[in-house]
Amino acid sequence: xxxxxxxxxxxxxxxxxxxxxxxxxxxxxxxxxxxxxxxxxxxxxxxxxxxxxxxxxxxxxxxxxxxxxxxxxxxxxxxxxxxxxxxxxxxxxxxxxxxxxxxxxxxxxxxxxxxxxxxxxxxxxxxxxxxxxxxxxxxxxxxxxxxxxxxxxxxxxxxxxxxxxxxxxxxxxxxxxxxxxxxxxxxxxxxxxxxxxxxxxxxxxxxxxxxxxxxxxxxxxxxxxxxxxxxxxxxxxxxxxxxxxxxxxxxxxxxxxxxxxxxxxxxxxxxxxxxxxxxxxxxxxxxxxxxxxxxxxxxxxxxxxxxxxxxxxxxxxxxxxxxxxxxxxxxxxxxxxxxxxxxxxxxxxxxxxxxxxxxxxxxxxxxxxxxxxxxxxxxxxxxxxxxxxxxxxxxx
Amino acid sequence: xxxxxxxxxxxxxxxxxxxxxxxxxxxxxxxxxxxxxxxxxxxxxxxxxxxxxxxxxxxxxxxxxxxxxxxxxxxxxxxxxxxxxxxxxxxx
Numbered sequence: 426x427x428x429x430x431x432x433x434x435x436x437x438x439x440x441x442x443x444x445x446x447x448x449x450x451x452x453x454x455x456x457x458x459x460x461x462x463x464x465x466x467x468x469x470x471x472x473x474x475x476x477x478x479x480x481x482x483x484x485x486x487x488x489x490x491x492x493x494x495x496x497x498x499x500x501x502x503x504x505x506x507x508x509x510x511x512x513x514x515x516x517x518x519x520x521x522x523x524x525x526x527x528x529x530x531x532x533x534x535x536x537x538x539x540x541x542x543x544x545x546x547x548x549x550x551x552x553x554x555x556x557x558x559x560x561x562x563x564x565x566x567x568x569x570x571x572x573x574x575x576x577x578x579x580x581x582x583x584x585x586x587x588x589x590x591x592x593x594x595x596x597x598x599x600x601x602x603x604x605x606x607x608x609x610x611x612x613x614x615x616x617x618x619x620x621x622x623x624x625x626x627x628x629x630x631x632x633x634x635x636x637x638x639x640x641x642x643x644x645x646x647x648x649x650x651x652x653x654x655x656x657x658x659x660x661x662x663x664x665x666x667x668x669x670x671x672x673x674x675x676x677x678x679x680x681x682x683x684x685x686x687x688x689x690x691x692x693x694x695x696x697x698x699x700x701x702x703x704x705x706x707x708x709x710x711x712x713x714x715x716x717x718x719x720x721x722x723x724x725x726x727x728x729x730x731x732x733x734x735x736x737x738x739x740x741x742x743x744x745x746x747x748x749x750x751x752x753x754x755x756x757x758x759x760x761x762x763x764x765x766x767x768x769x770x771x772x773x774x775x776x777x778x779x780x781x782x783x784x785x786x787x788x789x790x791x792x793x794x795x796x797x798x799x800x801x802x803x804x805x806x807x808x809x810x811x812x813x814x815x816x817x818x819x820x821x
Numbered sequence: 822x823x824x825x826x827x828x829x830x831x832x833x834x835x836x837x838x839x840x841x842x843x844x845x846x847x848x849x850x851x852x853x854x855x856x857x858x859x860x861x862x863x864x865x866x867x868x869x870x871x872x873x874x875x876x877x878x879x880x881x882x883x884x885x886x887x888x889x890x891x892x893x894x895x896x897x898x899x900x901x902x903x904x905x906x907x908x909x910x911x912x913x
Contacts, residue, residue, distance in 0.1 A: 452892075453865040463893060463895070466891045
């Protein structure tokens with residue numbers, strides 16, 4: 426009965442000593458009044474000791490009078506009495522509050538910053554950039570803006586590929602992953618120029634090296650375009666750094682399927698309103714005005730309660746207006762579907778064409794698929810772009 | 822009359838296998854070793870000393886003898902007694 430003991434301790438209880446001749450009657454009367462007593466103990470011939478709730482103590486007075494017994498409090502126990510005692514000892518109370526507040530303040534300050542995983546970037550440099558974004562020893566734990574600091578760290582140090590932050594008590598652990606850089610081809614290194622895409626050669630300008638393809642050639646990805654070999658093959662070490670640009674016509678193809686019928690949601694004119702309270706991530710519906718719709722379009726309006734000083738900023742009242750909608754089928758026809766497909770493809774065109782290329786021709790095609798009421802719209806785009814990429818020659 | 826009702830309830834509870842402490846309002850005693858006793862459905866304490874506790878019940882007077890007997894909890898429905906219990910007797 427631990428919970429019972431704790432409950433009694435919180436409420437406070439008194440140990441009382443009862444002296445008299447009719448102790449059994451006294452106990453029965455208390456029982457009849459439904460007053461809870463416990464740990465009844467006989468001390469002598471006509472004395473018993475028992476425990477009773479501090480608030481209920483007053484109500485046993487008239488029972489004592491009736492039975493002719495005398496009641497004496499021997500001990501007071503529990504939190505309310507402790508509290509009263511504590512209030513008398515003011516310096517102790519002040520000390521306790523001071524101790525707790527100092528402990529709280531000291532526990533909420535960052536005392537140590539540890540950086541793990543850096544080899545090339547020096548710890549001082551990382552600490553410096555952390556300092557600039559507001560993380561240093563002595564900063565309050567709650568003022569740390571995690572995303573801002575991590576983003577700043579990565580932006581200021583391009584060598585860092587990823588960084589993570591973990592706060593453990595008063596310690597901040599920053600884990601850093603450095604980027605392994607691709608070795609760049611220097612101007613003196615021997616290299617070939619190869620194709621990065623399939624296409625047809627449109628223009629080839631050779632500054633250094635030996636051209637292997639000519640205008641109008643069909644080339645495949647990875648094929649050598651300009652060889653890094655000097656003219657005279659008498660020398661043993663005749664590999665050179667090839668230079669030049671190769672422009673080629675590259676084709677891109679994209680197909681999408683467009684249904685001939687289109688479903689649109691049309692408003693029927695009926696509306697209803699729903700009021701909800703949002704508490705952090707939990708939404709509780711409060712009031713609903715109007716009928717429930719199967720399908721609807723909703724307009725949401727948010728209001729924070731007691732936004733003053735942001736004390737209850739996380740509690741929001743959400744008013745949701747619902748407009749009932751109904752599905753309606755519209756037949757587009759082949760031409761209509763083709764137009765829809767064209768619109769979609771025109772929007773997507775920039776996504777699959779790389780930067781720095783010039784678009785030359787654009788062709789749309791349509792094909793009505795059998796069985797399905799679907800039109801396939803295809804787009805073929807032709808661009809001219811620089812497809813030459815340097816590749817290092819590894820000498821054996 | 823009272824006897825008849827008592828007999829009737831006994832027969833019914835016997836026939837339908839109902840718990841008799843509930844149907845006939847009889848005391849229920851639970852004893853844990855010889856140190857702890859729970860008594861439900863009591864009618865009040867008659868006498869309380871360190872060596873003997875007499876409690877009124879519907880079955881008669883329950884006399885608990887022992888040493889260092891303490892009433893741990895007393896409420897309307899139950900009494901919990903602990904101490905060194907040596908005997909329980911029902912006297913009519």
